[in-house]
Amino acid sequence: MDIFRVLTRGASVKKDFNRKGKSVDYSSSKKTETGNTPGTKNESAGQIERELDFFRNKRILNKVEEVKDNVTESAQEETVSETTDSTDDFLPKITTFKEATELRKSYKGNITGEDIPLPIGSFEDLITRFSLDRRLLNNLIENHFTEPTPIQCESLPLALHGRDILACAPTGSGKTLAFLIPLFQQIINEKDTLGLKGLIISPTKELANQIFLECVKLSNRIYLDKKRPLQVALLSKSLSAKLKNKVINDKKYDLIITTPLRLIDLVKSEALDLSKVKHLIFDEADKLFDKTFVEQADDILNSCTDPVLRKAMFSATIPSNVEEIANSIMLDPVRVIIGHKEAANANIEQKLVFCGNEEGKLIAIRQLVQESEFKPPIIIFLESITRAKALYHELMYDRMNVDVIHAERTPMQREKIIERFKSGDLWCLICTDVLARGIDFKGVNLVINYDVPRTAQAYVHRIGRTGRGGRSGKAITFYTKQDSLAIKPIINVMKQSGCEVAGWMDKISKITKKEKEAIKRGKAHTERKQISTVPKMDILKKKRKREMVQASKRRKLEEKEDV
């Protein structure tokens, strides 16, 4: 239980994103990641914390201490000071095209577009090249973000040069900071303009909330002038109401994070003015430009009327139709691809399990529970609310520590369950695709696709809830006879991600044109039999009993009416 709690606690579990595949020197530490001094807690927990404290090298701890000292001295100071210069000796700077090519080769970066700036080799590189605000750098280091990930190396200089960006990088590779860091710097640069300057659009409330929490970390102690802190808001129901009723002035905020519908509603009721927005970011862009959201995304674009509006789209999957849309709405965009566009995160071990039929899936999951493979925390994805509920009842019946999240649960219930899962009180989370995108649970060990996802993209995002921040993870996908077409795109993702694929899988993975069309039209997924281990005879007996009770009630009523 201790191990589980430590593995799943809300605090960051970070691993070096060393781009050259070298390991970091994890020398002895002064403090653990949570700030506890080793030895003050029980030994086993302390041991585990040390193992998970990936940033526990002397260099970084010294830097954090140094930053803390500086921050207390000058919390509201804006200018970049010499503190950072002392780090020049160990932090790489990219100054030539040759160095840039080498770096890009190391992380398989494919960057296309006109006048592409050099990537950065370190966060400190941003100081010399872009006069990065020291308080922003301090906040990064204090939160143990000491080295940029590949997508950050590329996106930061691009955004700070004011370029439109279409970025595709693996799940869990740090895309959030890739758009947040330059956005904060730009808001600081535009401090003389009052009102909303930046907008981040997310497809789900959960993800919007998570991005907001990252913003809170980054904006700590940043003031735009002596009295005015940089103001970030999550567009919640209550904030919407306050803005509508003019309880809050809409000029109060510099940056807002929101889901599309809530924003459109405010704009239509003229409670929020987007005409000064200069930075518009679509996180999970392919979702926001698919048929569910595209109209709302279009409305948002039309409401942001500033002529120098900069746009950025980020996702782990960017299908070609989204690229076309991006090219039509962006100005000279730069396309950043890290790794293979159609692949899953390489840190995830992927596996397919044939279960024959629906009953076989329940047997398979119960078998997994008996085996060492079933290591919490675990997320299980299903294709519908009904099925998620049904599996929840089955596993509850087995006395498993499990809960379920889907669109029918209230925001409060969803929030509480997520908290319990993060803190380690909940071992196994069943959900629909509502949690498939963007959500950053630290240390999820296993993702189970109880139902084969409908698209290769959905698969990449679902399994991307594990193997995040440089950690490893495992994904198991159940399939039955009726999924013979649906698993073909999944096998192709596995191949692209470098997984070992058996000969028979390779053979069946070839998709004909006709099959491609069928998959597109949703024909690969026929209706599934309901989830239940109760034998058919028992279901029939129950049904007959229910009908008999109803018939008897009806008869009694008729008799009464006759009297």
Ligand SMILES: Nc1ncnc2c1ncn2[C@@H]1O[C@H](COP(=O)(O)OP(=O)(O)OP(=O)(O)O)[C@@H](O)[C@H]1O
């Ligand atoms: N430079 C960094 N150094 C260390 N950890 C980082 C860095 N950047 C991001 N992280 C951590 O990596 C994890 C994954 O980041 P993030 O959620 O931004 O991934 P993502 O690429 O947006 O994934 P997804 O595609 O699933 O949305 C987070 O816990 C984040 O705090």
